[in-house]
Amino acid sequence: MNEIKNLITQNIRKFGMIIALVGIVIIFQVLTGGILLTPLNITNIIMQNSYIIILAIGMVLVIITGEIDLSVGSVAAFIGAISATFMVSMNMPVVLAVLLSLMIGALIGAWQGFWVAFIKVPAFIVTLAGMLLFRGLTMVVLGGRTLAPFPTQFRTISSSFMNDWFSGDSLHLLTIIIGVIACILYVVMQVKFRKNMKKYNQVVSSPTLFVTKVVSVVIIIGFFAYRLAAYAGIPYILLILLTLVASYTFYMNRTIGGRHIYAVGGNERAALLSGVKAKKVKFWVYVNMGVLAALAGLVFAGRLNAATPQAGNLFELDAIAAAVIGGASLTGGIGTVVGAVIGSLIMGVLNNGMSLLGVGIDWQQAIKGLVLLGAVAFDILNKKKSS
């Protein structure tokens, strides 16, 4: 019991988020009379929040370096407009159009990264300018109109599901199989990790706690796989999201590049004197943000099946809020990709749950604002207590 208490007090940041997410899910599950976790709605939550999650992953990297990006909503809209011009007006092949769009995203990121990293214009200003610039360019490209519809192939990314190669009857068998494989992989990795930690004399949790943790994660994966299978299976976008989360988590924790991002955000001068090329690190983090903003723009356009001048409005604030609720610190050096995703999910479940309850968009905004403030205040108060 003491171990659990210690674990929670020492990792309050991590646990706080998860407890908040679970709490919110339970509250809305009860309030909506079970609608929240129906197979259809779970699928919906994933699809509705996919582009925010993509943006939040990029944003948390930017925030870890101690900077900010206010332009991602406008950039997403701009890429949506460009891609619509490519595919709808110019009939370009989908794959080529997507690749070109992502490259333009990278160029936009490079543009902003150049000003922030090399000229040292404050990121707030550079990206505020970018927010206006790319919103304006979106309107220029679209000429104030909406471009639609996109080719069906393009819409697969954001709104289609994996085929069931095994043709199950009421259940999507492929989804179940993937779920089982994910569980096995998870258990094997955890056991291996624990064994290695012991080998190198690192502190590990007690066997009971370890088993509890592994079993609960397996139950959660299993539950979601089962629910998804009961509807239409795994949407392609979920595969993209999982790939992004896994690769970015790996990058941030296990590669030199990731360590350097944390170091630059934690103390730029010390990082410089340790041989970290801080300017380059910042530059590439913005390039990465540009690509992810482009991807989010494509997913959003595909889901809407149209490119509109108003697309992506306020996405930047959702992405920043998600990263911050997920434990990232605006002073830099602190934050995780998984945290940002959980932050997005907290916001997403709040949106979805309140919509299901018939709460108006006015109150939704207000409540989300309070949640953001509360989450950060909780974090700061906690930090004070432990110091």
Add this chain to the structure above:
Amino acid sequence: MGDVILEMKNITKAFPGVKALDDVNFKVEEGEIHALVGENGAGKSTLMKVLSGIHPFGSYSGDIHFRNQRCEFKDINESEAKGIVIIHQELALIPDLSVAENVYLGNEQTEKGIIDWGKTTIETNQLIQQVGLRVESSDLIRHIGVGQQQLVEIAKALSKKVNLLILDEPTAALNETESENLLDLLVEFKKQGLTSVLISHKLKEVLKVADHITVLRDGKTIETISAKDGNVTEDRIIRGMVGRSLDNLYPDRNVNIGDVMLEVVDWTVAHPQIPNRLVANKVNFNVRKGEILGIAGLMGAGRTELMMSIFGRMYGKFLTGKLKKNGHEISIKDVDEAIRHGMAYVSEDRKEYGLILEDSIKKNMTLSGLSKLLKKIAIDEYKESEVVEELKVKLNIKAPHVNQKVINLSGGNQQKVVLGKWIYTDPDILILDEPTRGIDVGAKNEIYKIMNKLAENGKCIIVISSELPELLGTCDRIYTLSNGCMTGEFLKAEANQEKLMTYMTRDNRSEVK
């Protein structure tokens, strides 16, 4: 025996995982200078934080009595209301405000809610006189030296009604003359009846001014020594601090000096903002394998600037000069290249330039040598843990585990983490800028031992230090630097403090022209 002004009884304060103070008793008499000494992490700063209310009542156990009243300070305002004022090691001045504005910050002289600048200026001028500052009340803090800034802090303390003045390492960043002035000032205040508590690592200073010395060790009070009769020695205090007698602060080593490893030729660097001011002017020097080389110079002589410009051009605008390693010319344009050429630089300011405070010991130690841990594209975390554990034992870093954040370590242990980071890159040339600033004797001795070991293994060590005894005690050869020029070179046998000081203050700008 004067009246007791402050008594702290049975103070215990625990942090997660560490007991910082364990049943500490501390008693200060009215009108004395009471020194508080102890190794890093002994609990001196924590004790003063408890006293001032930074660690509020309730977060510790024990009693505080000030002028026979029981005190339960919840924040720093409540302790200041009683006249207990602390001057912290890290100065709390606003660089872009004037001296007067800083002195009365938070204590503004007002007339009906509006600041009375006339009164502020007049009173600041009085305080400036009182503490012997040589600045105008309208000068910006940014433009005055560290020594003067320290005096501004004291003026600020005096501007409040102060009954007990606590100074945490006030001379750590000062040179010898400035330190002397500050100590004289304390003695002057004592004559006027002010009680002060002096926390210091510099035992010579402590012995000079203190009436009583309280020694803390590992969060416990060891003893309170009366220093009034003047027969207390440094060794006597050190014995209390480390629990053993430290017979030799500067440990012996087997000197085995080889060929020239690094040669710096005509190194000339301009100030980053002022192009016609040279921070290094045709500097020539060399360092040999297995040698410990000292660089002596006053503050502002350009010691740090010189070394940082050699270490990957991290300071100023490079103009001309050559670097030769083992006789071959090398080109170093950034830190990464410097590291690849086997150089390492430990900054004088470990918090600003050395460490990522919010990160763990482990991540700090491997930051410069991550490429050595690479397995395909990923960092081998198991190997990382192993390597860091090994270094932790080797350098005797006192911390429960390597995932501890460095912000929670004491100064000496933080310094060892920075050293560990560079030792892991396996450098040939290790530049140490003020390696023992603000750390205690025990840790100093350990750092000297580490330096000796590295030199015995054939590394070159370059030490920059403001403390001449340190240079004389550790180095084989010493260069003096003044105004960006090398003014002299001495072997250990021919050097002494007077000689070094003469050359450190020699101004040969005229000769250069």
